[in-house]
Amino acid sequence: MSEQSWSGLSKQRRGQLGVNTVERVVLKEWSSRWQPIDAHNDDGVDGLIFLERGGNLTGQIIYVQVKCQQIKPVENRIHVQLPKTMGEKPTDPWRRWERLVGAAILVHVNPITLEAHWVDLQGLPSEQVTVDVPLDQRFNRNAKIAIAKLCGTLHRDIVTKKIQTVASDFPHLRSKDHIQPASRRLYRELNEIRIGTSDHRVVFTREGWRHITRPGRPELTRFQSLVLLGVIRPLLAAMTPHDLKRQPTPHEDYPEEYYTLKAAVIFPFRQGSIVKIVLHRKASDEQNLYKFHTIYEPRRRKAIAGKKGTPSP
Template identity: 30%
Template sequence: MKSRAYEDCDERRLGVCPLEGFAALPSGEKIIPSMPVVSSSGPGRTFTRQGNTLAGFFSPGKAPPRGAAASARGTGISQPPTPERQPIIELCLKEVGVVLSNRVKERIGIHKVAHVVENLWESGWQEYSASNDDAIDGVILMRRGTARPVDTGGVVYVQVKCGGNGYRKDQQRYPDHIGVALGEKYIEAHRPRWSRVPGPAVLVFVDDVANRESPPAWWVDLNDTASYSPTNAGMILVPKAQQFSHHSKGDFHRLCGTGAHDRQLSEIVLSRAECVVPKLGKGESLRNDAWEFFKAWRDDVKERTNPVLGEVLVNRVGWKHMTRSDRLPERIVQSWQLLGAAKRMVRQEKRIYTFGRATTKTFADGNTLIEDYLGLRANVSFPHRHESVVQVVLKRNRLICPRPGFQEERQKVWFYSVYELRRG
């Protein structure tokens, strides 16, 4: 930490004397205690504070004797301040106070982020060391699930700023935003770094003034141009609605996009014989070809048995849903061409996704019907076109029949639809 005023008043080469338990060192040597210290140094001087103890500044060869007691209580200055040394000591005390204050705020911000990510999100937080935090203080390793969280592969790069009475400069023209004043030069130097990281970069602002023990926090996407004030080049605008807490985990999953999730899907490579490929000819019909493929699949029980769900019914329930009149023609054609992929996925996919909430209906005889929709997903490679993420939709009905002493459940699962997940 350097100060122009500090350099202006320090025209001589000054020595250093550690006090209150430290041995006096020769002029110009630095203190190397066993406990963490806060230091400020410049040409010809070294200034160190540990706790409430400040190392004194003296002319070379005039350090006080070993074990000298502090004459100024709470400062550790062992010599009466002379007029020429007084401005140096006062400025050093002020500068160390700033350093300590900034470091305390920095730890408050880091601890807030770590608490939310690790305890509330059950995800991973990896803090960067001070020597490597080039505009990035750490990364969030996104995970899904609670009982056994699973890494999604999503990584979010985080810059943390804490200081409600320092960085926060709200502007009246942006009442729905918190103004975080980082400075024009800071943003100009670090914005390229935020845009280069191989993942989303966010700023988490922590306001320690409202509550130091449990401070509120907000986040903003640093790669969104709307995050930068159009009227102040040194200001970041953080939406007040984007609080950084337990409910914002879904927002960070969406920031990571679908790439991290898609990498976890199984890979299916189809041969030409497994696909519904359009045929050329005057009497050819894609609809007829798809219907013939569909009927052959329907009649092969082995090919429509899932390792988790058991038998899947392939009949007019799914065909009517795919070809309903209110569906766009191009969507219908897409589903016909993906029937080969659907067939392979039903036969081998073990990971089942649940869509929405189940509906429940209870009958007069005490039986209960539960209806829900399930999904299968995979990365599918085709012999005649590019690969794609394909999703199969299944419809499931479960009839629960209570009986004296036990409960019987009957289940039916229908193939309902198939489409490319990333193509609408």
């Protein structure tokens, strides 16, 4: 399309050209679903992307605003003005996209070349009225993985097995002793626990205790593992051997095999979270016997929606 013919396009036609470009990428290159939103209902969102994997919905939703304008890049970025009003009402870009559960992105489409680039819209300063779209963030097949990560982990948390704990699961937190010796007593009492009602067993060795309390771990991470010792019994009781997930090892001849068990845990004294237990064994070990390695919250540095947050100093 020549620049002269582009200049004759109405705003509505340019907008539809941009939406069509995004839809083509989603349907053809992402093998996912695109749901357009009527202009009078868009509120800064032109469409929704429902991600699929293997022909099935993953539960991840991406809200998309499309801008189809001819803008000259500056320092390898496209400077896009955000709308100051929505209809007759003033609008706050940060509030509009930050409240969405899922990802929210802006896709800029060049009306001449139909090249598209994207940028994350969540986390913008409340006073920001413009956004810079990097030219190295092409909206194409390769962008799917990066954008999917913006959705967080809520879609996985919803289907994760739920575990309800009670106050009696945490005697070491109610003890008058310091948490470390109280936790050590609880750890010794764990001894050997079956996974559900199966013959798969988990033993708790000195090696496991030394690992979660080793000086090289950050102090708060050690504290977290001690607190979570109370989760071990109810979590293992609710699992089956089919829940064990084999983890990759450095090479095929690596002597240790590592497995994980994961659950969404509800606590009697704090907000719930995802908790993961790591087990290990050698190929030469007794069949169906595992050793405890560690317990932790894999998403401890992420926000409520499971999105990456700012790490603690």
